[in-house]
Amino acid sequence: AQSVTQLGSHVSVSEGALVLLRCNYSSSVPPYLFWYVQYPNQGLQLLLKYTTGATLVKGINGFEAEFKKSETSFHLTKPSAHMSDAAEYFCAVSSNDYKLSFGAGTTVTVRA
């Protein structure tokens, strides 16, 4: 079975500061990992994903994530936060029966 743990249900950063959202996974098969963003009252939008190949993955809006097998982690970062980054962020792992298992989400607030 696959599962995801997101450390920190809420992260508050200053505009221009580093954004770091933590995600650890467990998987019985090579993991395929995803980060999604949900803006208020909207659906989920893919930020980036890791399937195979390069372990540092770049996504939209300046976000990137690094797959570290030894640490079973897939943390999401952005060097400089913008007010528009305020949203809910979900890490997810794809199982071998095609299900996406989501973490509990991390709410990001950005202070001016």
Add this chain to the structure above:
Amino acid sequence: DTAVSQTPKYLVTQMGNDKSIKCEQNLGHDTMYWYKQDSKKFLKIMFSYNNKELIINETVPNRFSPKSPDKAHLNLHINSLELGDSAVYFCASSHLDREETQYFGPGTRLLVL
């Protein structure tokens, strides 16, 4: 140019009623999903159909019945609505492969009174 659309966007109804939520995708995907997001924003898969056949059926009350008339549509019918059914329901679609991105609809916010 909407990719995954859902109707209605909001649904307020009384306990005991029967209601349906419709989902359509124009991405040419062969697989569609229903997810439930509870009040704590936790997302959990409910059902998945591939080419009109049920492939994922999580532990969901049998009051919930998905219907897929064709590859582009997956509707969710809920009988005898209960207070605990209040949630946001998301439809998604993808090609059937673990690495494929699932594209989500905007959600249907269901409130049962």
